[in-house]
Amino acid sequence: MTAPALAVLALVIGYPIVRAIILSFYHYPLLSPFRNFIGAGNYQRLANDPVFWQSLVNTGIFTGASVVLGLLVGLVLALALERLQGPWRFVRGVLLTPWAMPVIVVAFLFQFMFDEQGGITDALLQRTGIVHHAIPWLTSPNWAMVAVTLANVWQQAPFFLLIFTAALGGVPNEVIEAARIDRARGWSMVARIKLPYLRSAALVGALLMIIQNFNNFPLIWAMTEGGPGYSTSTLVIYVYRLAFTSFNVGYSSAIGVVWLVLLLFIAGWFIRVLRGQNS
Amino acid sequence: MTTVTDTDTAAPARTYRTRRRLPIARAVVIVVVALFAVWTLWPLYWMLSTSLKTSREATSLTPTVWPHSLDGSHYTGLFTGSLPFTNYFVNSIFTSLVSALVAVLISTLAGYSFSRGGYRLNGALSLAVLATQMLPLVVLIAPLYLLLLKAHLLNTYLGLVIGYTSFGIPFGAWMMKGFFDGVPREIEEAARVDGYSRFGILFRVVIPLSVPGLVTTGVFVFMNTWNNLLYPLTLINSDQKQTLPPGLLQSFSGTFKTDWGGMMAASIVTSLPLVIAFFLVQRSMVRGLTAGALAGT
Numbered sequence: 001m002t003a004p005a006l007a008v009l010a011l012v013i014g015y016p017i018v019r020a021i022i023l024s025f026y027h028y029p030l031l032s033p034f035r036n037f038i039g040a041g042n043y044q045r046l047a048n049d050p051v052f053w054q055s056l057v058n059t060g061i062f063t064g065a066s067v068v069l070g071l072l073v074g075l076v077l078a079l080a081l082e083r084l085q086g087p088w089r090f091v092r093g094v095l096l097t098p099w100a101m102p103v104i105v106v107a108f109l110f111q112f113m114f115d116e117q118g119g120i121t122d123a124l125l126q127r128t129g130i131v132h133h134a135i136p137w138l139t140s141p142n143w144a145m146v147a148v149t150l151a152n153v154w155q156q157a158p159f160f161l162l163i164f165t166a167a168l169g170g171v172p173n174e175v176i177e178a179a180r181i182d183r184a185r186g187w188s189m190v191a192r193i194k195l196p197y198l199r200s201a202a203l204v205g206a207l208l209m210i211i212q213n214f215n216n217f218p219l220i221w222a223m224t225e226g227g228p229g230y231s232t233s234t235l236v237i238y239v240y241r242l243a244f245t246s247f248n249v250g251y252s253s254a255i256g257v258v259w260l261v262l263l264l265f266i267a268g269w270f271i272r273v274l275r276g277q278n279s
Numbered sequence: 280m281t282t283v284t285d286t287d288t289a290a291p292a293r294t295y296r297t298r299r300r301l302p303i304a305r306a307v308v309i310v311v312v313a314l315f316a317v318w319t320l321w322p323l324y325w326m327l328s329t330s331l332k333t334s335r336e337a338t339s340l341t342p343t344v345w346p347h348s349l350d351g352s353h354y355t356g357l358f359t360g361s362l363p364f365t366n367y368f369v370n371s372i373f374t375s376l377v378s379a380l381v382a383v384l385i386s387t388l389a390g391y392s393f394s395r396g397g398y399r400l401n402g403a404l405s406l407a408v409l410a411t412q413m414l415p416l417v418v419l420i421a422p423l424y425l426l427l428l429k430a431h432l433l434n435t436y437l438g439l440v441i442g443y444t445s446f447g448i449p450f451g452a453w454m455m456k457g458f459f460d461g462v463p464r465e466i467e468e469a470a471r472v473d474g475y476s477r478f479g480i481l482f483r484v485v486i487p488l489s490v491p492g493l494v495t496t497g498v499f500v501f502m503n504t505w506n507n508l509l510y511p512l513t514l515i516n517s518d519q520k521q522t523l524p525p526g527l528l529q530s531f532s533g534t535f536k537t538d539w540g541g542m543m544a545a546s547i548v549t550s551l552p553l554v555i556a557f558f559l560v561q562r563s564m565v566r567g568l569t570a571g572a573l574a575g576t
Binding site: 001002004005006008009011012013015016017019020023073076077080081091093094095096097098099100101102103104105108109110112113115117118119120123154157158187211214215217218221222235236239240243244249252253256257259260263266267270 | 304308311312315316318319320322323325326329338339340341342344385386388389391392393411413414415416417418419420421422423424425426441442444445448449452481505506507508509513523524527528531539542543545546549550553554556557558561
């Protein structure tokens with residue numbers, strides 16, 4: 001009964017992977033017929049390509065900052081909203097909405113709010129006197145990274161709220177009662193009793209989001225297309241740009257392959273961590 | 280927001296604790312929740328209010344926090360204006376629904392045999408499923424493009440749906456396995472004694488018991504395809520067949536640049552199916568989200 005699934009996956013996953021590995025040894029312009037085998041040429045080029053290294057660093061910054069901030073916001077909210085009851089639970093539902101929105105919409109919305117001319121963020125910051133000059137959110141290399149990360153955190157923090165809420169529901173009542181009898185309250189209750197129970201949820205959630213943000217194409221592409229310059233180009237963006245705007249499929253595949261290997265290591269680590277959690 | 284914490288005084292079992300709690304701690308909680316509520320809700324409010332402003336007000340260089348007058352023309356404009364929004368919308372609905380159906384059908388079969396198969400098969404396949412979930416789709420896209428080019432399937436619905444199955448099936452198979460694991464084997468044993476074939480058991484006994492699982496998996500695949508930008512952006516190149524994400528992206532970075540009101544109205548209409556779907560499956564959301572995470576265990 002697995003035959004149909006395996007057949008489809010061989011076609012849409014197996015074949016492309018093998019083909020990508022083969023392509024990575026070729027000079028392969030998408031639009032011209034001149035294609036030739038160049039051995040490890042693409043890989044040599046990659047080692048000396050400053051944009052590749054910059055994209056790698058950008059991927060790290062974007063992923064790291066998004067996951068850390070999203071996790072913290074989600075954790076604080078989950079603890080603060082834990083004891084919502086009855087109809088008030090809808091507050092949590094409303095706060096989850098960003099996670100349900102299409103990524104492209106999040107990109108549009110933040111592009112609009114961060115617009116330098118008439119964007120509400122700059123307008124409010126200037127009206128309240130926090131800044132005097134409009135911040136070039138999407139047109140300065142450093143601020144652009146801040147802008148895409150903020151948009152990403154806005155969307156992903158509810159994911160952490162969701163998994164932490166589920167994990168808090170799993171803390172046994174007896175443990176809470178026992179701690180209460182020992183007069184654990186407020187902060188000590190949270191730090192000593194609840195946080196340890198949230199460790200595995202935090203780990204699983206963080207790993208999932210690391211992988212997801214490594215692969216986050218739509219948000220960055222729609223907000224900045226990886227620009228200005230290459231300042232917000234992560235590896236996904238760079239691979240896509242090479243293949244479909246420079247039409248250099250061979251080189252793009254070489255980067256894809258390197259990245260695939262990188263992700264496999266992360267995935268392997270992920271699986272080991274999870275097995276450790278379960279046993 | 281104040282009422283949020285008032286609710287625990289209503290719960291009799293916890294009253295003694297709440298009374299003793301420091302008022303400062305309680306105030307901190309309220310402030311934190313209020314701050315995060317503003318952070319979350321403000322962009323949503325801004326999207327809605329901009330979509331209801333007049334064009335002139337929406338693009339003003341000094342934005343107004345409260346709309347001066349409400350105006351629905353951005354919404355009607357989506358369906359009557361020169362932006363082929365209706366086209367994109369219908370294409371998105373169509374390809375997402377077909378992908379969800381195909382993925383559910385194929386992954387039901389796969390999920391069932393994962394669930395009932397031997398341990399060895401199960402372990403190896405579930406690792407494969409996990410690995411495919413982590414695959415960067417962008418690495419697959421160039422070879423897939425070349426493949427569909429050769430098969431003359433570029434710019435067709437079929438080609439796009441084939442592309443979507445690459446993430447729909449691994450995910451769906453794993454979710455369905457989880458649901459089938461919850462169906463007691465004794466029921467199947469009984470059906471076998473009654474002379475049902477293996478497929479008979481699956482279709483007449485197991486599937487009717489797993490309808491909620493089928494629906495949830497379908498909704499998840501629908502959400503993922505509705506959200507996908509990369510595949511249609513590369514595999515489709517005409518407005519006629521384009522779906523919402525790339526269609527809107529191309530329109531609003533080209534012809535309709537800085538039509539913020541229209542952009543926000545389009546955003547709201549694009550979000551609605553997804554937000555509705557999300558709240559339909561919210562209960563099984565955590566399970567769905569971590570489906571991939573637990574695959575390796």
